[in-house]
Amino acid sequence: MAHPDNGSRRLARFIGVKRVLDTAAILVVAPLALPLMGIVAVVVAADLGRPVLYRQQRVGRGERVFEIIKFRTMTHEVGDFTFGRSDAERLTSVGRALRTLSLDELPQLINVLRGDMALVGPRPLLARYLPHYTAAERARHLVRPGVTGLAQTTGRNGLLWDDRLALDAEYVRRRSLILDAKILARTIGQVVRRRDVSAVAGDSGEPLDIVRSYPRSDGLALRRFEGADIPTRVAWLNDDRVRATLSIEGDITLAGTRHWMAAARADAERFDFTVYRVADGKPLAMTGLRRRGGDELPELYIFVDPDRHGEGIGRTSITLVLEWMRRTSTWSGCWLTMADGNERAASLYTSMGFTPVPGPTGERPRLQLILDDRETA
Numbered sequence: 001m002a003h004p005d006n007g008s009r010r011l012a013r014f015i016g017v018k019r020v021l022d023t024a025a026i027l028v029v030a031p032l033a034l035p036l037m038g039i040v041a042v043v044v045a046a047d048l049g050r051p052v053l054y055r056q057q058r059v060g061r062g063e064r065v066f067e068i069i070k071f072r073t074m075t076h077e078v079g080d081f082t083f084g085r086s087d088a089e090r091l092t093s094v095g096r097a098l099r100t101l102s103l104d105e106l107p108q109l110i111n112v113l114r115g116d117m118a119l120v121g122p123r124p125l126l127a128r129y130l131p132h133y134t135a136a137e138r139a140r141h142l143v144r145p146g147v148t149g150l151a152q153t154t155g156r157n158g159l160l161w162d163d164r165l166a167l168d169a170e171y172v173r174r175r176s177l178i179l180d181a182k183i184l185a186r187t188i189g190q191v192v193r194r195r196d197v198s199a200v201a202g203d204s205g206e207p208l209d210i211v212r213s214y215p216r217s218d219g220l221a222l223r224r225f226e227g228a229d230i231p232t233r234v235a236w237l238n239d240d241r242v243r244a245t246l247s248i249e250g251d252i253t254l255a256g257t258r259h260w261m262a263a264a265r266a267d268a269e270r271f272d273f274t275v276y277r278v279a280d281g282k283p284l285a286m287t288g289l290r291r292r293g294g295d296e297l298p299e300l301y302i303f304v305d306p307d308r309h310g311e312g313i314g315r316t317s318i319t320l321v322l323e324w325m326r327r328t329s330t331w332s333g334c335w336l337t338m339a340d341g342n343e344r345a346a347s348l349y350t351s352m353g354f355t356p357v358p359g360p361t362g363e364r365p366r367l368q369l370i371l372d373d374r375e376t377a
Contacts, residue, residue: 014175015061015143021177022112022119037106040098044071047094053107058124061144065127066116069107073098102191108147120180121146122168125208132212133165140168143175150179153186160228161208162281215323216278220313222320225264225272225286230257232283241306245339247364264288269298271330275317284308285317289325289334297368300334315348322352326371333370337363 026033044052051072058068073095091099098104111117117124124145133140151159151167159167171179206224214222225233236242237252264272270290276283287302300321304313325331335357338345349367359366 011142011175014177017177018118018120018144018180019115025119026109026113033106033109036103040071040103040106043094044073044098047092048072048075057127058145059127059130059141060116060124061141063130063138063141066111066114066124068116068124069110071098071104071107073104105147112147116144118144118146120148120183122149122171123152129208132209136169137165139172140165142172148183148187150183153183153190160223160226160281161211215320215327217319217323218312218316219278220275220284220316220320221278222273222275222317222324225261225274225288227258227261229274229283229286230254230261233257233286236286236303236306239306241309242303245342245345246301246303273321273324275313275320284313287317287321289321289331291331295335297333297335298331300336302336315352318352322369322371333368335366335368337366339364 041052054070054072055067056070057065060066074091095104108117112119121143122140122145149168150171151164154167211223216222231254234252234254234257237246237248261272264270267290270288272288273286274283275285275287283305285302285304287300289298289300291298300318302314302317302321304317321334325334336349336354337359338349352369354367354369357366357368
């Protein structure tokens with residue numbers, strides 16, 4: 001029978017051996033890394049001035065906070081997510097090149113020597129995310145965070161938060177020196193091929209605390225539409241069952257949807273969401289709000305996975321959007337259109353408080369809902 005402390009002892013041995021190997025590896029590559037860091041420092045100083053290093057508080061092993069070090073790549077660096085200038089606007093051309101080549105990460109070798117980080121492990125994240133992890137996801141803090149990790153070599157910044165954190169927990173479960181060697185090899189390959197590298201921090205999704213602050217109901221949750229949702233959106237919008245409920249012309253393509261997403265995110269008068277199942281992250285509906293010129297209220301659109309009609313997903317999705325509107329106080333109501341003769345949709349909308357209103361001649365029937373304090377989600 002295994003001793004109850006054997007698991008903790010094996011973890012401690014693994015961490016100790018990794019510490020020795022990480023230190024040895026850095027000392028071996030130091031003759032190459034130090035001159036390269038010096039060159040990058042000069043380039044950053046010429047491009048952005050001083051300081052050349054960017055420091056930020058992150059969470060490490062045992063949920064201990066430490067200061068991570070990176071080369072600066074953006075103007076007016078800030079530690080927290082803001083709704084001011086975007087990362088893309090603050091990122092310089094030199095900074096973009098450094099990120100594409102992962103050279104901005106070089107100072108983290110100092111973090112590894114200090115013992116704050118390892119070469120391989122879950123990426124260190126912000127302290128404000130701590131309240132938003134599930135019990136399983138908190139396992140990521142049993143080991144030192146890494147310069148690279150399993151999630152970074154399985155999609156890098158293209159993964160959604162649930163997938164990234166699941167991979168972090170998987171790494172802790174599968175931890176081994178052989179796995180570390182494979183991850184390092186994959187990382188080198190990705191950097192050389194410049195594959196799955198996002199030059200703009202955060203362009204693949206909102207911060208974790210924002211993602212998990214969205215409304216949830218009946219096992220479903222709302223989040224912003226992300227690049228990972230594009231293939232699903234394309235498949236649904238090319239399905240005749242969905243097209244019968246929306247005004248769509250022509251085929252929907254991956255390239256066209258990527259262009260649409262870029263334009264949609266640049267439009268301050270619209271918000272686009274995915275409704276997903278909390279248990280496994282599966283998208284079940286897509287919805288959004290967009291204000292047309294001259295309209296006081298935004299239009300609400302929604303379409304459900306064509307294979308999941310009749311399961312109440314549409315009602316829950318609308319409830320989530322209305323709750324988001326209440327929380328953010330973005331608009332006081334919304335309107336939507338529906339196809340003529342769609343009695344099922346009409347019954348759903350009227351039961352939720354939507355009422356018919358006049359619309360432009362020739363358009364589909366329009367219904368409107370005004371939020372007030374008496375309504376509940």
